[in-house]
Amino acid sequence: MSDDINLDEGQNEEMPGGVKIIREEGLGYTLTVKREDLLKAAAGLKEAGFDLFKFISGVDYPDRIKLVYRVFSTKRQNRFGIFMKTEVPKSDPIIDSLVHIWPAANWHERETYDLYGMEFKGHPNLRRIFMPDDWVGHPLRKDYSDDRMIVGPFNLVADSSKKES
Amino acid sequence: MLSSAELLNFANSHGIPLWAMDAFIAALIALGLFAAMGLGFMVQVYMERKVSAGLQLRYGPIYVGPKGSLQLVADALKFITKEDVFPSSAEPWIFRLAPVVMFAAAFLGLLVLPFGPGLVAKDLNVGLIYVLAIPSIGVAGVIMAGFGSKNRYAILGSLRAAAQMISYEVPRSLSLIGIIMIAGTMRLSSIVDGQGIWYIFLQPLGFLVFFVATMAELNRTPFDLAESESEYVNGYHTEYSGMRFGFFFFAEYMSLFAAALLTAVLFLGGWHGPGPVILAPVWLLIKVFGVIYVLMWVRWTFPRFRIDQVMDLGWKVLLPMALVNILVTGIIMSV
Amino acid sequence: MSKLEEQKLPDKLPDSLLEREFEIEELKSRPEDTIVSQELTINIGPHHPSTHGVFRAIMDMDGEIITRIEPVIGHLHRCFEKIAENRSYAQFMPFTDRMDYTSAMLNGWAYAMAVEKLAGIQVPERAEYLRVIAGELNRAISHLMTYTFSGLEAGAVTPFFWWFEERDKLLDLFEEIAGARMTFNYARIGGVSGDAPDGWFDRVRDFIKTLRSNLDEYYKLLFGNYIFKKRMKGIGVISAEEAIRLGITGPCLRASGVNYDVRKADPYSIYPRFDFEVPISYKGDNYDRMYMRFLELQQSLRIVEQALDQIPDGPIMAEGVPRLVCPPPGEVYAHVESSRGALGYYIVSDGSPKPYRVKIQAPSFGNLQAFTSMVVNNYFADVIMIFGTFDPCFGEVDR
Numbered sequence: 001m002s003d004d005i006n007l008d009e010g011q012n013e014e015m016p017g018g019v020k021i022i023r024e025e026g027l028g029y030t031l032t033v034k035r036e037d038l039l040k041a042a043a044g045l046k047e048a049g050f051d052l053f054k055f056i057s058g059v060d061y062p063d064r065i066k067l068v069y070r071v072f073s074t075k076r077q078n079r080f081g082i083f084m085k086t087e088v089p090k091s092d093p094i095i096d097s098l099v100h101i102w103p104a105a106n107w108h109e110r111e112t113y114d115l116y117g118m119e120f121k122g123h124p125n126l127r128r129i130f131m132p133d134d135w136v137g138h139p140l141r142k143d144y145s146d147d148r149m150i151v152g153p154f155n156l157v158a159d160s161s162k163k164e165s
Numbered sequence: 166m167l168s169s170a171e172l173l174n175f176a177n178s179h180g181i182p183l184w185a186m187d188a189f190i191a192a193l194i195a196l197g198l199f200a201a202m203g204l205g206f207m208v209q210v211y212m213e214r215k216v217s218a219g220l221q222l223r224y225g226p227i228y229v230g231p232k233g234s235l236q237l238v239a240d241a242l243k244f245i246t247k248e249d250v251f252p253s254s255a256e257p258w259i260f261r262l263a264p265v266v267m268f269a270a271a272f273l274g275l276l277v278l279p280f281g282p283g284l285v286a287k288d289l290n291v292g293l294i295y296v297l298a299i300p301s302i303g304v305a306g307v308i309m310a311g312f313g314s315k316n317r318y319a320i321l322g323s324l325r326a327a328a329q330m331i332s333y334e335v336p337r338s339l340s341l342i343g344i345i346m347i348a349g350t351m352r353l354s355s356i357v358d359g360q361g362i363w364y365i366f367l368q369p370l371g372f373l374v375f376f377v378a379t380m381a382e383l384n385r386t387p388f389d390l391a392e393s394e395s396e397y398v399n400g401y402h403t404e405y406s407g408m409r410f411g412f413f414f415f416a417e418y419m420s421l422f423a424a425a426l427l428t429a430v431l432f433l434g435g436w437h438g439p440g441p442v443i444l445a446p447v448w449l450l451i452k453v454f455g456v457i458y459v460l461m462w463v464r465w466t467f468p469r470f471r472i473d474q475v476m477d478l479g480w481k482v483l484l485p486m487a488l489v490n491i492l493v494t495g496i497i498m499s500v
Numbered sequence: 501m502s503k504l505e506e507q508k509l510p511d512k513l514p515d516s517l518l519e520r521e522f523e524i525e526e527l528k529s530r531p532e533d534t535i536v537s538q539e540l541t542i543n544i545g546p547h548h549p550s551t552h553g554v555f556r557a558i559m560d561m562d563g564e565i566i567t568r569i570e571p572v573i574g575h576l577h578r579c580f581e582k583i584a585e586n587r588s589y590a591q592f593m594p595f596t597d598r599m600d601y602t603s604a605m606l607n608g609w610a611y612a613m614a615v616e617k618l619a620g621i622q623v624p625e626r627a628e629y630l631r632v633i634a635g636e637l638n639r640a641i642s643h644l645m646t647y648t649f650s651g652l653e654a655g656a657v658t659p660f661f662w663w664f665e666e667r668d669k670l671l672d673l674f675e676e677i678a679g680a681r682m683t684f685n686y687a688r689i690g691g692v693s694g695d696a697p698d699g700w701f702d703r704v705r706d707f708i709k710t711l712r713s714n715l716d717e718y719y720k721l722l723f724g725n726y727i728f729k730k731r732m733k734g735i736g737v738i739s740a741e742e743a744i745r746l747g748i749t750g751p752c753l754r755a756s757g758v759n760y761d762v763r764k765a766d767p768y769s770i771y772p773r774f775d776f777e778v779p780i781s782y783k784g785d786n787y788d789r790m791y792m793r794f795l796e797l798q799q800s801l802r803i804v805e806q807a808l809d810q811i812p813d814g815p816i817m818a819e820g821v822p823r824l825v826c827p828p829p830g831e832v833y834a835h836v837e838s839s840r841g842a843l844g845y846y847i848v849s850d851g852s853p854k855p856y857r858v859k860i861q862a863p864s865f866g867n868l869q870a871f872t873s874m875v876v877n878n879y880f881a882d883v884i885m886i887f888g889t890f891d892p893c894f895g896e897v898d899r
Contacts, residue, residue, distance in 0.1 A: 026617055026832035051744045052760070054866075057846050057859035068846065070833070070861070074744055074758050080766070083833070104747025107869040115581070130574035130898060139579050221661035317542045321561075386655055387727060395550040395653045396884050466721075468728045469655030471881045472564055 021082070030083040038086050039096045042069075046101050049075040050082060053102035056109060058116035060142045064089050065116055071102070088118065097123040115140040194286045198275055202419050207237045209418045209457060216461045244414075247407035252314055255404065259313030264405070264412035267306030271419040274300035278426050279354050281436050281446035293351040296427055297338050300382075300420055304330045307391065307401050310413075314404035322400025326391030329381055329475055333388075336483035337378035343371045343494040344431055357435030365432040370490040372432050374483050379424045381479065384417075386464040390472055425456035539567055546575045550653050550884050553894025557872070564880050571872040576898035584858035589615050589825040590689055592858065597683035599862065600896040602645055603839040605631075605638035605674075608687035613768065614834035614845035615689045619827035621818050627691035628770045629811040633704065633804050634677065634686055635836075640711070640800040641670050642839035643751075643793040644718070650790055650888040651722045654731050659721050666714065669707055676700055689825055690818035701808050708801050719794065723787075732787035736886035738874060739784060746870035749863050750841025751792040752890055756784035762837040769836075773810065774803045786882075789889040824853045840864050840893060860899055864892035 024030040033041040054070040064087045072081040088095050097120035098105045109120045110129040117138035120126055128135060137144050176186045211226070211234055218225030226233030251260070277292040279285040289295050304327050311323020344364055348356045356364075365372045381388040392400035402413045429435060429452035438448030470478065545556035554575035560568040580599065584592045596611045597604040609631050616623060623631075644666060648659040671681045677694050678684035686693050722728045738748075743756040753760055761778040763771045779795035781788040829851040835844035841863025848857040871890045875883045 024831070026830055028833070052749070053747050054749075054842070054844065055846075055859065055861040057857070059848050059857045068831075068859075070844070070846070072760075072842075074760050102747070103745055103873075104866060104869065107865065111865075115579075128574075130577040130579075132574075139582050142585075144582075217657075221658050222665050223661060317540060321540075321542070389655060390881075393655065393881070395655065396881055398549060465658050467656060468651055468722070468725060468731060470727055471731060471879055473879070474730060 024083075027083050029080065030085060032085045035086055035088055035095060038084075039098070039101075041084060042098050042101045045071055045082065045084065049073045051075060051102075053098075053104040053108070054081065056105065056112050058112050058118060058140065060116065060140065062090075062142075065093060065118060067095065067112070067118070069098070093117055094119040094121055096121050097126075099123055114138070117141065198272070198286060201280075202272070202275065202415075202422070205422050206415055206418045208454075209422060210237045210240075212454070212457065213461055216458065217465045220462070220465045241411070244408050244411035249408070250404075250406045252316070252404050254315045256313040256315065259309045260404075261313075261409075263306050263310035263313055264409050264416070265306075266309060267303050267416040268412050268419075270300050270303035270306060271416040271423065273302075274420070274423050275426075277353060278423060279357065279430060279435070280426075281449060282354070282442060284446060285354060288352060288354050291351050292353040293341060293345065293356070293431075296353070296423075297334075297341070300423065301330065301334055303416070303420065306416075310405070311401040314401075316404050318397040318399070319401050319403045322391050322393070322397040322403070325393075325397075325472055326384060326401060328472075329384075329388060329390060329479070332476060332479040333378045333381040333483070336374050336479060336487045337382060339484070339487035340371045340374035340378065340490060341431065342487075342491045343368045346491075346494050346498060353430055357430055357437070360434045360437060363432060363434040363437075368432070368490065368494070370486060370493070374487045374490065375432070376428065378479075378483060379428065380460065380463065381475070383421055383424055383460070385421075385460060387467045387469055388475055389464075389469055390475060393469060421457060421460065422453070425453045425460065428456045429453050546572075550887065551894075552649075552887070552892060554898075555868075555892070555894060559880075559883075561880060566875055566878055566880060566883055569872055569875050569883075571868070573868070573894075574898050576894050578899065580899045581858055581860060584855055586854065588853045589619075589827070589855060590823075592855070593687065593689070594683065594685045597685055598895055599860065599899060600838060600840065600843070600864070600893045601682065602893060603635075603638045603642040604682070604684050605634045605686055606836055606838045606843065608685065609635050609769075610834060610836040610838070610843050611845050612687040612689055613836065614832055614847050615825060615827065616818075617834050618830060618832040618847055618849055619689070619825055621690045621821055623691055623818055624815045625770075625812050626695075626814040627816045627818075629807050630677070630692045630696065630816065631687060632770060632774075632807045633811075634674065634684075634692075636800040636803045636807070637670055637673070637704070637707075639839045640797045640804075641667050643797040643800070646793050646839075646888070646891040647718070647722065647790055647797075649891070650732075650786075650885065651728065653884050653888040654722075654728055656722065656725075656728070659718060662714075662718065662721075666711055669710075673700070673703060673707060676703075688817065690821035691816045695816045701811070704804065705808060708804060712798075712801060715794075715798070723791070723794070729787065731882075731885055732790060732889075733785060734783075735786045735882050736789075736874065736878065736889065737783065737785045738870075740782075742874075743784065743870070746873060747866040748841070748870045749866060750838070751796060752789050752867055752870075753841070754778065754780050755788040755792045757782040760842075762835055762842050766835070768834070774806050776803050776806075786885055786889045826851065826853050835861070838863055840891065840896070841867060862896040862899060864894070864896040868892040868897050 021029055021031050031041060031045075050071040050073045052072040052074050054072055057068040057070075059066040059068065066085060066087050069084040070081055071084065086095070093116070095118060097109055099109065099120075100122065106123070106125070107129060109123055110126060112118045113120060113123075113126050114128040114130050115138055127133065131139070137146075139146075172186065176183060214225045214233075214236065226236035229235045229239045274296055276286045277289045277295050279288070307323050307326045307330070311320045311326075344356065345351055347364065347367060348359045350356060350359070384391045392402070397403070402410055405413060426449075429449060433452045433456070436445035436449040438444065440448075539560040539562050542559050542561055543556070544559060545551045546554040556572040556575065558570040558572070559566050580595050583595060593608060593611060596607040599607050644663055648663040651657075651659040674684055674686075675681050676697050677692075677700065678686040679694065738746075738756050740757045743753050744758060748756070749760070757780065759778060759780050762768070764778055776799045779792055779799065781792060827849045829849055831846070831848050833844060833846045835842055837843070842861070843863055844861035846857075846859040846861065847855050850856040867890045871887060871892070875886060878886065
């Protein structure tokens, strides 16, 4: 991915390894990579000027955890961010750490570890960050339950006939 | 007023031993001073609250007593009735003694300070040396407080305080050499008597150095590193509460009063002022509270220095200024 | 430090502290006349006067200089992201106010924007303008707080109390439109909760006028002070590359010379209609970080004035927003420039009334991470000042 890449609307750029940057409704530029290609793709993005790391979000699906990385380019003329998505099976939640590419990912990876139980291979200090060290379970997993947790106060049923006046 | 001869006669005729008479008189003087200081403490705390409130767009105390003037009484009751928290890891005796040492040092410093012509507990001929030396024992109290409470904030705060107080002792003492040279005496009442022209006009540089160093000695805001609440929580008295803290509080305001009184005596013409002699203590008190007001004003306006900047200011700026002051005074006097 | 605390310390510490304990054992076995020096471990927080909330840091100090820092966060962790998964979209709105409570208007706005984008709701013009006015006023007062708070950290208490007056006036104004003084819950999905009452715009103008005229005094009180300048200039310098590497956003990033403001980089809402500048500086020290806030504050007031001139009449809620918003399945990301940096919401919907996932990208989280990695080899007093210039809000860091 060279620096003079043109990410205009409708134009799909190709990454090495056949990954495509597409424009997703609601998200903007998105890049979906396989778990094995994550490091390579991240290094490519860094090289292409995406230097400001914003966040990692996990999304828990029944069989897999989707990881969404957001990085931003401050160098490019037309400043924009990009999403990088990858999926990890729940049975084997291990993924490469990106701390060596974006040092700012450090705490974000710890957060994802804490709340989703995702192991980041190569992270220098993978400990819980919000929860106490002896906490059992990973709260943002859908199957997590705790006696003290208050699940929604109302039974929510979609009723589109009731409109706000 | 009873003369000493009458007192002596009284003692002889009633068979009272002389030492008992002496002790009685000393106790009376101490009690008088203590009462005066207690009153001064109340006035100063009320004043500090109101001055800071005024600067900060607040009302300050308004509920207890007329215009909140009895707030300190309520505070004192709180101090006394509060649980005496004693940290389990503290050194018992050092922890308990520290406030006493602080208080005693501040109180002893008042002994030679004149409140008016003849109104002085003991008019020593080396009063100036005494008044500089004795309150400095307070440093020992600070270190004891920091050391005794076995709190890391406290020990760091007390070390800061010790370094700062010892450093500023030097320019503070040297800045007064000029006055000693002009007045030719170290008796405080004679220094006041000699001030036809206030020494602030004869010794402007000396006054500047003395005033800044006094602020540092008092641990007030540009130099409040010992207590720096945003860093070391409360410095050396972090672990103190209730009446023990009350003693620190009292000692602090007593040294503030003593410092203001010394400034007025040395530089602002003491009790000199228009009107009959009976007004002399009034004039002195007006000057004293003027100085206290300035100190409070500075405290509530300025941010504080960093520890290395404080040291730089003391040793690299104030000390040379004090030495230059001595030199200039000497040259002018010999010309 | 009391015994109790000393016993607690090793809980969260890495192996390095265990090594230190060995060292202490070793020291005890030495002959008594050997003088050995050792670094002092000091525990800051969670309750400490200048941690802006509940931040705990374990620091090693060599004299007054910090040699190691071990931050411990999470004391205010309420797992809002989990709460969001158990509430309807609208029910999560009040929680946004409790994140960055000093600029709550901007938080709610960002969340509302994300949901509107997801559900395809068009916000009426007047609501957009009201959001801009409320948000920018909130940003201005939040920046002024950071500025006066740094005075508090340096020992000057008075400016902070002055700030309370301005804030109180602003809260009176907010109370008129939102009904609350602290957690406004003003933004709604599809609009805002209340229209401006009669004469409100004039009162806002008056407020801006007085704030403007007072700013000069605020400036003189701290920036004009020799001691304050000495405490701020050249301290905590961070270069542009370093700032980006550490993931800083907001005024702290702009102080290092990176021109990144979401309002300009990815204009949202009606910002393209306003004429304003993004102040930028290149030194990247404490003073610049604070000065950026001071300049941005003035730009915010400028935006509000323009918005007051342009605001049209009309509805404040979009037509046909259901009580229970059920957006179509999909993902969305919306971000705003909050007073502390780029604040973003990433929402995944599965078509049900509850969000499947809400990720909050909190600017303070990134800034705090950067702060902890740059304090080593600074004076303890300076570390407190640097912390103040980064001004993390712990409702937001811990979420």
